[in-house]
Amino acid sequence: MNKFTCTLAATLAALLALPALAADHAHATYDPLQTFAPYTYPQPANAMRDASGRPGPAFWQNRADYRIEATLEPSTRKLSGSEVITYTNHSPDTLDVLWLQVEQNRYRKDARGAFGGGKFPTEFTSGEHIRSVEVEDAGGHRRKAHWVVSDTRMQVTLPTALKGHGGRLKLHVSWDYTVPGEFGGRTDVNANRQGDIFEMAQWYPRMAVYDDLRGWDTQPYLNSEFYLEYGDFDYRVTVPSDMLVVGSGELLNPQDVLTATERKRLDQARHSDATVTIRSAAEVGDPASRPKQGGTLTWHFAMKNSRDVAFGASTAYIWDAARINLPDGKTALAMSAYPVESAGDKAWGVATQDLKQSVEFFSRTYSPYPYPVAINEAGTAGGMEYPGITFDHKKAAGAVLRMLIAHEIGHTWFPMVVGSNERRDAWMDEGFNTFVDVYEAEAFDGGKYAPKRDSEYAPGKGAPAEQIAAILKDAAAPPPMTLADAIPEKYRHPITYFKAAFGLVLLREEIIGPERFDPAFRRYIATWSYKHPSPSDFFRFMESDTGGDLGWFWRGWYEHNWQFDMAVQKAAYTNGDYHKGVDITVANLDQLVLPATLQLVYDDGSKQDVRVPWETWMQHRSYAIHVDGTRKLKSATLDPALALPDSDRGNNSFAMP
Missing domain, CATH: 2.60.40 (Immunoglobulin-like)
Structure with missing residues (x-):
């Protein structure tokens, strides 16, 4: 046959196979042409923002x-x-x-x-x-x-x-x-x-x-x-002399607003890994803890290359501090300011150490903390972040306080340093920060407070992937790439924080792999530090730096809330002889695709994992995977680690009769 005849024959064979395929999967909603359609980035590439996701030659x-x-x-x-x-x-x-x-x-x-x-x-x-x-x-x-x-x-x-x-x-x-x-x-x-x-x-x-x-x-x-x-800040705050002020940046005039004892303790804290008390509970309200009585004092702060400053002021503060150890031998200062009611070893008495450890982890893992001071301040703002200072709830204690401190100071990297538009793209702020929290929680004290969860949609209901699956089933849930103010409060945490973060976990652990994801993510932070990346900049950067075409994932996970449902439909020995191996038919039944692990359990108790890449589904709704072997199969299960947000786990396993 000539080339045209061969092509025609192949085409006819494929067409003849389609009715059987449709009959086998009449219930399936998956359309490969929709999932893998050419992806249109929300923002175009140009001389300002180039196709690699980096600032272009005309960037300003x-x-x-x-x-x-x-x-x-x-x-x-x-x-x-x-x-x-x-x-x-x-x-x-x-x-x-x-x-x-x-x-x-x-x-x-x-x-x-x-x-x-x-x-x-x-x-x-x-x-x-x-x-x-x-x-x-x-x-x-x-x-x-x-x-x-x-x-x-x-x-x-x-x-x-x-x-x-x-x-x-x-x-x-x-x-x-x-x-x-x-x-x-x-x-x-x-x-x-x-x-x-x-x-x-x-x-x-x-x-x-x-x-x-x-x-x-x-x-x-x-x-x-x-x-x-972004810019530099030089600011002065005048308050009654009996008040303490903690503010973003570095205090430039301690000699004017602190006692000699407080200045000595503050200097000691700069060289101490242990927490040093600058003003104790017993000294709160003691006139001797202030450099003068009556009138006012002006506190002078400065902060370089920041987008904002904030401060707290009170007569009620206990104040303590400790050194933060940064890469390359550099240091910063961790501080906490809180009322007597919040003190105690199970509450704010450990806040400075929690802050110190969080900053040190983020600095080692992503990029060094850029400011001279990191401050926890206790009040009723609940949990709110600003450059160099966070407002955490004064009644928080234990695991809740620990989570608040790590999350709020984590915002230093997103969006204080990598300055995305929170008012439009909140998922690039809260989602990215929740993502880095996941690994900070695993690292802290042997994972004492892991796994990190921010889902208020299905609290306590299963592993993170199970909670995400529940969110995806909700037809009213908006996708992450929704204007921030248009997201109902019911979905703000589940979508903007939790789903957005889980998408990055999937990229790192399932789709790309840590060996390619981690250095690319660090380069993204370095490239866009003190700049304003758009969603398209992030998408393009991660594709270019990790070597992956990820348009299908950006569309399915961030632009839509597509559901994921894979199934093991059958398993049969090759030509009826287990000595020749086994053929396992897996299917993708819904619009989202993800790579997955297929685990085979044999009758002797041994196990074998087979990776099913996402590319499998570019042309198929179902696919028969051949696995060599000479053992009898007991069962085949997709995603045995429960890492994927599968909407129906009841079809994930097939047991041999």
Whole structure:
């Protein structure tokens, strides 16, 4: 036969086989052409972001440096301040306006975030009061600027447009607001026996991001988190002299705000792996623990290459610290600040050691901790992360506190260093951080608190894969790549945290393998440190660096909630003779595909594992796997380790008659 005749014969044979195939799997929903259709990335590759998932030759990113002075008046709960933002426009565009975030407006009764996002707030304030806005040009001339506040955003019209390719100006803003008492806007005040605790975040007007993907990204603050420019911070906070302040970055004036004893203890902590008490429970409320009585003190902090700063202030803090050992002989300082009610060896008394161990693990495994200090602060913000400081719940203890500390400081890497857009792509923030938590939990104290689980959808119901399978069966569950504020609270943890993280576990342990995944993931962190990667940047980077075409997985796991169901349909000895081996028919019955382990158990008790790669399903709905051998088969089981989120485990095994 000629080539055309051979091809035609093969085609006819294939077509004749299709009815039998359909009859055997009439219940199956799997369509290989849908699963393996060419994948379209959400964001295109170009000179800004290239096809390898790296910043391209034309990549740019704007910058915002801050100098802030603020005063807290505890008696009136008023925070007032002024700031100078040095804004550098590295984009090629000329900017006529600037956009800032004024997120204390989230507490106004008419705030957009007060409607439809869950329970209606029980406390309101009048929001952020902008007292003045001025623009200073390169020559030092200051001019008043017109501004308009819209919900949690403020637009400033520039007297003179800001040129691109390095144009720079200084924006002077003065403001004040009343600190609310209910958590929700990430700023709050909460009562304690020895004084109120003020947790201060989203506390100053901050620059919105202008990027190559959307220009000004001005999503209002409803409840989802942040997207911010990087820069250097120099800030001063003035408080009554009996208060302690713990803040992002390094304290520059300890000689002004600490006693000689406290300075000595702090220096001791910098050289100690054991926790050193800076101010003890017995010293809380003792006037001798403050360098002066009456009046105010100004605490001066600085932080380099950060996207934000936050601080806590209280008369009630116990304060302790210990050295963090970083790679290459470098060190940082772990600190905890908490009220007397939170003390104890089963609660916040061990917080600094938990923080130290978490930071050391993440630093060894992914990249070194970049800041001089890491701080746990206890209040009612529950569990909230900022560069260099986390707010964890003052009532947390034991395993819950341990989990909170590891998770919140883990956010240093995602999204404080790798600065994804949390307000749009929360899965790249919470999911990535939950993923690194998985391995931190396994490493801590022999896995005492492992496995790491963040699923509130099916708590305690089986292994992580079983919980994920339950989520995937819920037709109402949104996929991870859903706008963060559009994800109902019921699904926020199960999808944004748990499913997104489990996808990375599958990539590492089942699809790619640690030997290729781990170095690629570390290179992704290094490549996008202090930059703003998009979902497509991550997808392309991991494909390029690990050498895998993963479009089928991005589509099925992150863009959709496709279910996974593999089955062992039959097993028969080859030509009826077990001496010639066995043929085992496996099938993929639903739209998601994954590689799997097929375990054969023989009548002598021995076992044999056969790997079924995901490529098996590019052209097949079912496939007969031949396994050589001279033993009688007892059973064949797919995924014996229960590592995959199989929706129906009842069809995963076949027992020989």
